[in-house]
Amino acid sequence: MATRKAGGYRNLTGYAFISPFLIGFFGLTVIPVAMTLYLSFTDYNMLRPPEWIGLEHYERMFTKDEKFWHSLRVTFFYTFTAVPLRLIVALAIAMLVAKIVRGAGFYRTVLYLPSIIGGSVAVAVMWRQLFGLEGAINTILKWLGLSGVSWLGDPKYAIWTLILLYGWQFGSSMLIFLAGLKNIPNDYYEAASVDGAGSVTMFFRITLPLLTPVILFNVVIQLINGFLAFTPAYVIFGDGRPLGATLMYVLYLFQNAFTFFDMGYASGMAWVLLVIVGLLTALIFKSSEYWVHYESKGDR
Amino acid sequence: MKRRRMFTVLLALMLALAAVLSACGGKSDNGGTNAANSNTAGRSENGGGSNAGSGSEGSGGGDAPKPVTLKVLWWGGQTRHDNTLKIIELYQQQNPHVTIEPEFTGFDGYWEKLSAMVAGNNTPDVLQMNFGEYLTQYAKNDVLADLNPFVESGIIDTSKLDAGIMESGVVDGKLLGIPLGMNALTVIYDPELIKQAGAQEPALGWTWDDFKAIARTVHQNLGIYGSPTLEANNILEYYARQNDQKFFSDDGTGVGFDDQIFIDYFNMQVELIKEGVMPSLDVMQQHSALEDQLIVHGKAPFDVRWSNQVVALAKAANRPLKLTVLPGPNTEKGLFLKPAMFFSVAKDSKNAEEAAKFINFFVNSLEVEEIQKGERGVPINAEIREAISKQLDEVQKNMFDYIDLAAANSSPIDTNYPVGSAEVLNLLGTDIEDRILFAEMSPEDGAAKFREQTADILARKR
Incomplete structure (x- = not known):
């Protein structure tokens, strides 16, 4: 009896010590997320209490709401171009930085800077200036004798400015790649070069396979980030213009919530997004058996 | 042994509490003042009556008014932000017991901000409201206070305000907004x-x-x-x-x-x-x-x-x-x-009366218009319109003439x-x-x- 009680106390102590996390996790994550599930079945405009309407929101979303499908297409396109772009740039830069011996810390810091100021409004505002009709990009194009392009106004190009912005903020992925590169023993390269392998062969035969666990991690994290993209689209284009070309999923969700006062519908959209991202992540993990190489398991 | 363990648990809880408190430290301060205020404003005894009619003089009255904090929210460009901050400063000078917390943004983003504040039970005491779809939306959802009682008690003096344009702030018989200018x-x-x-x-x-x-x-x-x-x-x-x-x-x-x-x-x-x-x-x-x-x-x-x-x-x-x-x-x-825009008062404002006084000051003081010179639209107060038109530069005069x-x-x-x-x-x-x-x-x-x-x-x- 006494020991059981003491054990109870011991657990209590443990819980008490992690309570800051628990309070945050339940108060700010689990409960609100569960609430949105409930709200997605209600008509709720935030100014009045929610009213139960069952599956109506989901029905409209899947059968009637063209904008929902449109925003989904825009977001898929964005994610599946911007994420590979960012990862390729990050890997390329990481390989360059790994070679630098003198002042490596300086380069690492400078290259990481865009990510620190990453999702911030200031960067988006700067982007607007850069790609404006008389902005830096068009000025440079004119020097080169090319005609300027309406980057932000033309539906064909608008989304690309966002993709470029995402690609430019490669810092955190770069650091992770850098760590991964440092973990590859130099012996492998030495042995390979003795055998007469060129640098391209070494990259595809040594570097890439040994980096796959890091790539997996980066792909998953960045994919989730990509689907959640909001700030740049909101600050640079605001309402999905031109012609809905920049109507990202989360932006449309946000419009439903705060412009159309339809919090219930927005909650439903959030859950659809959660399911999509969850499925994709599961798919990637499932596929990882076929392309991720863990050294401990030996060669496949 | 047992006691010691109790002590550890307590210590851990205190740590957690400290962490939580420090996380929202900035806010807890406010909470304190607001709670204190609610007592004052709920009972409208702080000289409201004696101010009636000419609220612009502010303080007045017998007993010293207790300190009040008003949150004021508006949208606008840089010019309006600068002007409004000056006006608020002026009001605080004349009414030392009032502290105004200004919040402002561009028109883009304003409604997102406001609805989030409403959802969080954090509606600003005084808020800029727009005619049309927005007023309807907020009226139907019962967010705004009916200002008629303040008009009747004389806290908001409407005698010199354009009656036609005042109508635009009325929804289902309730006066939900005082127009700040005509457009x-x-x-x-x-x-x-x-x-x-x-x-x-x-x-x-x-x-x-x-x-x-x-x-x-x-x-x-x-x-x-x-x-x-x-x-x-x-x-x-x-x-x-x-x-x-x-x-x-x-x-x-x-x-x-x-x-x-x-x-x-x-x-x-x-x-x-x-x-x-x-x-x-x-x-x-x-x-x-x-x-x-x-x-x-x-x-x-x-x-x-x-x-x-x-x-x-x-x-x-x-x-x-x-x-x-x-x-x-x-x-x-x-x-x-x-109406270029309204000032409305939140229905659940604990300082509705002070909010009404601020609005009265806004529409009935020449000093206010001397600062903003028609930037919120042509004044709806005929006397002020008259007086101010002599101080205008050419652009502003053109605008006033255009409204005529x-x-x-x-x-x-x-x-x-x-x-x-x-x-x-x-x-x-x-x-x-x-x-x-x-x-x-x-x-x-x-x-x-x-x-x-x-x-x-x-x-x-x-």
Whole structure:
């Protein structure tokens, strides 16, 4: 009896010590997320209490709401171009930085800077200036004798400015790649070069396979980030213009919530997004058996 | 042993508590003051009565008023932010017991911010409200306080305020907002550019045909645009009214005008864009900020917008611009005076009375208008309008004169904005209008689509 009680106390102590996390996790994550599930079945405009309407929101979303499908297409396109772009740039830069011996810390810091100021409004505002009709990009194009392009106004190009912005903020992925590169023993390269392998062969035969666990991690994290993209689209284009070309999923969700006062519908959209991202992540993990190489398991 | 463990648990809990408290430390301060205030304001004994009628003097009264914190929220550009902060400072000097926490943003983002605040039970005591879809929405959801009691008790003195425009703040018999200024749609033009092109300056009695002719002449002779594209969210309503129709149907279930009106309205622009007289929409989208309009850069002689935006526009353009009415025929049917914006009080404000006093100060003090000089629209207080017009610079004087002209050539505003009109205007302004002007959709298809989707939205939101 006494020991059981003491054990109870011991657990209590443990819980008490992690309570800051628990309070945050339940108060700010689990409960609100569960609430949105409930709200997605209600008509709720935030100014009045929610009213139960069952599956109506989901029905409209899947059968009637063209904008929902449109925003989904825009977001898929964005994610599946911007994420590979960012990862390729990050890997390329990481390989360059790994070679630098003198002042490596300086380069690492400078290259990481865009990510620190990453999702911030200031960067988006700067982007607007850069790609404006008389902005830096068009000025440079004119020097080169090319005609300027309406980057932000033309539906064909608008989304690309966002993709470029995402690609430019490669810092955190770069650091992770850098760590991964440092973990590859130099012996492998030495042995390979003795055998007469060129640098391209070494990259595809040594570097890439040994980096796959890091790539997996980066792909998953960045994919989730990509689907959640909001700030740049909101600050640079605001309402999905031109012609809905920049109507990202989360932006449309946000419009439903705060412009159309339809919090219930927005909650439903959030859950659809959660399911999509969850499925994709599961798919990637499932596929990882076929392309991720863990050294401990030996060669496949 | 047992005791020691108890002690560890307590220690851990205290640590956790400390962490939580420090995390919201900034706020807990406020919470404290507000809670204290609620006691004071709930019982309206702090000299409210003795202030009645001339609240602008503030403090007055016998017993020293207890400290109050008011949160005031508005949207605007930099000029308005600067002005309003000065006005708030002045009010705090005159009413040392009042501390005002200002919050402000541009119009974009304002409604998101406000609805999030309302949802969080954090509605500002005094908030800027807009006529039309927004007032309807907030009225239907019972967010705003009825200000009639404060008018009756004399805290808000309406004796000198324009009665006609005051009506626009009334919903279902409740006074939910005090207009801060009057506005009307106006055509802003650059007389110098029009003269250079050898065209006639527009004047009362001109028509859309005249508008097109001037725009074409300027485009051909000066090689600049003849006009920017027009914003359907504002101009289409005028266009419908010109033709004896309304934007929304009276029963609030759909579009209130014929398809032909919609088609004519857009055909004019499609035609002008094809000719190069109006820029294509991608150019327009690069000039979305007020300070960045074509007319500011001397790239077009015209701009069409609300009269209170003229001050900021002229400041950015830094050369004389003139104002006239929108093109006819039937200008007087189409044109209307609109409250530029309201100040409303949150229904759950714990300091509603102090909030009302602040609003009274805002609309009934010459000093306020001396600071903002019509930037929130032409004052609705006749005495102030009179007094201030002597202190105005040319741009501001033009605006005041224009309101007089518009008042004489307009009809009452339509107040039948249904709930859900925000979504309808978003549909028109960012979707259908863009598709038509980008030539992805014909005006005919646009009209049909707009009618159908508007009915859908309004049915859903009823």
